[in-house]
Amino acid sequence: MSRIEDTRVSSPIPARAGVGLKPEHYSEILETRPAVGWFEVHAENYMGAGGAPHHYLTAIREHYPLSVHGVGLSIGADAALDLNHLAALKQVCDRYEPSLVSEHLAWSTHDGVYLNDLLPVPYNAETQARVCEHIDQVQETLGRPMLLENPSTYVRFEGSDMSELEFLRGIVERTGCGLLLDVNNVHVSATNHAYDAVAYIDAFPHEHVGEIHLGGHADDEGDDGEPLLIDDHGSAVADIVWGLYAHTISCCGPVPTLIEWDNDVPEWRVLMEEATQADAVLSKPVLRHVAAE
């Protein structure tokens, strides 16, 4: 699918750090106009008719590029996409003209019930075909390509017969979508399933990465006392994830990078420090091919 250029998008997302926009920070952002590259919002929080969320996002959008991140489309569900929800997503995109639109490789709706989590899918040809149909439908409806995010997972399926990377590559080839590489998710999933996060990043299709996410996780233990990490977006980015991020940038080159902090949201200053740290990695001289040679 060729890239559909939208001439109304006056400010593409720069290859800098952005921050997930939270209502707690609306006023401070408008008053102080922090030097952050862009903001990202969860589409579902702007599907109401009016009021404060739209008031503030409209004002902030005038000053910053925007990315829209869906959390409820349930692209990985076997069931058909919810057309009302897809229409609502289109409405948010039409209204705010985001430079990037992304969703998750996950499912969350089943039999008319919304399970408010990003649930895992088995990696096989059947699931892949279903996900591709759904992504085609999303891209046709929105009239633009979307980015698909790699998940953090806690279990695997016996029914999986391909790796996550094979699964994602096939989707990119068949739908022309881009990828949102969540580096924290890579660390979480690699730890939880005992594989090498660096090797995963090395083998990731770098040329299709349109955005990176960085967030916090919590430490736990699995059923057999093994290390288990939980992707909770409730703390600072861990040092080990910063290291993996620097490696990722050396592979992909500079890519717009989001600081995601959705629970126990801290003061703006804390998010700004995280964004500054990401910007420092992004602006380092590019050593991208050194590791490979």
Added chain:
Amino acid sequence: MSRLSETQTGFAHAVRNADAAVPEGVVSHLRDKPRKRFGIYRNNVYVSLINVLEGRFPVVARLLGEEFFKATARVFVEHHPPASPVLMRYGGAFPEFLETFEPVSDLPWLPDVARLEWAWNLAYHAADRDPISPEALATIDPASADSLVFELHSAVQVVRSPYPVVTIWSENSKDREPGQIDAGAGGEDGLIVRPGIAVDVRHLPPGGAAFITALSERKTLGSAAERALAEDESFDLQANLGGLIGSGAVVALETA
């Protein structure tokens, strides 16, 4: 049924039911059916939805205390899971659920407090409209005033209660300790409005609720006033009309 559909049906069932076994085919690298790992999904679903309810019903949560509220919300989530991923719409059935939830039956005013908080949420997200200004009253021709029909802002709601619901809500919406409230002090009616982006909750005078409800049903000003007077003979039309328009509840005046 496709294999994927079968997998997801089993997964969803086990996520929603705490006693269910880990579904067939779910594994970790170390074992089949890892119960603790699977429990993370179950926990994420419940805890996140309970947190949504806690944010939506902060006064109910304060009145019940955190632990009791979370236990109550968990039972609600079990029986009334959200149908939509747009979670700003979740919780409309909570007030009615509280009516029938035995552990809170000794707090008969609690469902009405929840109704007020739900109305607040609806008002917060209601469509934007500019209200008419109080000066518009002066332009009304007294001869035709009775036949006026009011268009109210979509945020406007009335919550009526046999308990002092507005006082309970406002005392418990502040950062400080609430003052003493006599739950048997008589009923209160609340008006929820949102003229700009800030939601406002007002205590309605006698007859006010009947008056606004009639106007919202597109009754003429004359018949709305009659209905209010029939309910309470101390109803003051001038004061109620001024209060309603002054609160930003009216977006247009039309002649019937």
